[in-house]
Amino acid sequence: MKNFISLFVFICLAFQIKVVYADYALLQKNNCLACHYIDKRKYGPKLNEVALRYANDTNAKEKLAKKIKSGGSGVWGEDIMPPQPHVSNEDAIALAKYILSLK
Ligand code: HEC
Numbered sequence: 244m245k246n247f248i249s250l251f252v253f254i255c256l257a258f259q260i261k262v263v264y265a266d267y268a269l270l271q272k273n274n275c276l277a278c279h280y281i282d283k284r285k286y287g288p289k290l291n292e293v294a295l296r297y298a299n300d301t302n303a304k305e306k307l308a309k310k311i312k313s314g315g316s317g318v319w320g321e322d323i324m325p326p327q328p329h330v331s332n333e334d335a336i337a338l339a340k341y342i343l344s345l346k
Contacts, residue, residue, distance in 0.1 A: 266337065266338075266341035267341075269334055269337055269338055269341065270338065270341075272334075273327065273329065273330050273334060273338065274327075274329075275327075275338070278324070281345060286322060287319070287322065287324060288319040290342050290345050291345040291346060293307070293342055293343075293345075294342055294343050294344065294345040294346035295346045297343060298343075298346055303339070303343055304336065304339045304340055304343060305339075307338075307339035307342060307343070308332075308335040308336045308338070308339040309335075310324070311327060311330055311335045311338055311339060312326065312327055312328070312330055312332075312335050313326050314326040314327065
């Protein structure tokens with residue numbers, strides 16, 4: 244029984260690790276890391292700060308997915324995020340969801 248529980252816990256952990264890495268790979272694949280780090284300021288805002296800012300915003304996922312594709316400025320300062328037309332709609336939603344989970 245004890246072994247069974249250990250195995251179950253191990254599978255859950257392994258699955259979680261895989262999910263986290265898959266999402267991080269999306270940041271790499273879509274070239275977001277050129278301007279954003281998760282916990283350090285680069286050209287764009289820290290992604291964990293983005294998560295905190297929208298923690299209580301129920302429309303945040305759709306709003307950020309749209310911004311990820313079309314870019315913009317004025318929320319975090321004067322720097323401009325250029326449009327990212329190479330990001331698919333599916334990736335934009337997955338990225339928004341992942342970024343919001345980073346708080
Ligand atoms: C050329 C640099 C650059 C690239 C590439 C870039 N960003 Fe940004 N990003 C910025 C800047 C600058 C801002 C701040 C814009 C503002 O103040 O409104 C920003 C803001 C954001 C925000 C916060 C939006 C808001 O309104 O609060 C998110 C989320 C984000 N970027 C995600 C991404 C993702 C995901 C990618 C990859 C597909 C990406 N960015 C690629 C520069 C970049």
